[in-house]
Amino acid sequence: MPEEKEVTISDIAQFLKISTATISRALRDSYEISVPIKTLIAQTAKQMGYRSNSSASTLRTGKINLLGILVGNMMEKDNYEVLSAIETITTENGYALLVKQSLGSRKKEIENANYLLRKVAGLIMLDTCYTGKSLHLDQFIKRKVPVVFINQQESPSQCSSVSINFKQATFDAVAHLADQGSTHIAAAFSSKSKAVFNACVEGYKDALLYHHLPYNHNLILNSKFGANEGHILAENLLSQPQIPDGIFIPDDITAIHFMRTMIQHGIKVPLDIAIVGLGNNQLSSMIQPKLSSIGFKNSQIGTHAAGILMSSLKNKPEYPEHSLDFQGHELMIRCSSYRL
The missing domain is CATH 1.10.260.40 (lambda repressor-like DNA-binding domains)
Structure with missing residues (x-):
């Protein structure tokens, strides 16, 4: 037959x-x-x-050819570029992807993880709600499903990770401001992730030390980030006896609205205050003055993370790989900080 x-x-x-x-x-x-x-x-x-190729192949060979991705928001530009790079590598290696987004909901992320648990051979975590303890992730670890975190400063020791070096990124931004003549440099960091906050503070201090500038803890500001937060941040600094002549705000949208508020109050950018953001949002090069920004090399990040997962599935290493800064960022110098 x-x-x-x-x-x-x-x-x-x-x-x-x-x-x-x-x-x-x-x-x-x-x-x-x-x-x-x-x-x-x-x-x-x-x-x-x-039946999908992965399902049919699983029935024939007993091998699961499906990989899961938990992502906060797949529509965000950075995440989309990372996902595209991951898909290129996984497809070349014969794996299909099942992507589930949580849109910032921890409950939804847990539901998505439980859905993927018995379906995938490996898992990538991108822009997730993970904060250090998650029972739903423990289930993947117990089942020996390899997990790779992307840009997550806090991840289980049993999982691999690919992270931007926020300490070096902050150093590069603050050092650039000092190179442009700023001597009273502020920085606004989010305390959402303690690990990222501490890394940024270390980079800030190192850049000041490198340029022989004094450290003033009052110039390290706490911000939640967002359009309104940029306005609030500017108003708070304008009420101070001396405003900084340079500032690093590691979120472009916050930095853009901070800059707009400063300009509305007659502050000249970059003459009075030089500004550097982070993320290289598309608006950064469209506004006036154009915003200097630390940009992520998203394709390289996705390719590197996918490569680690492919290696884990093939070789099953005893210890996970942790990659910190593999040329994962670059400073885009534009008018908001360029004085010389």
């Missing part, structure tokens, strides 16, 4: 008269495809007996 032919994406595309690319995106639950089209394709695939 001849073996029954597997239904492919091409078969579904031919039946519905829709491109194979659209079918593929819909079956991956891509945000690019509308809900009605996704529903139509999913129902048709089920009726035709379609």
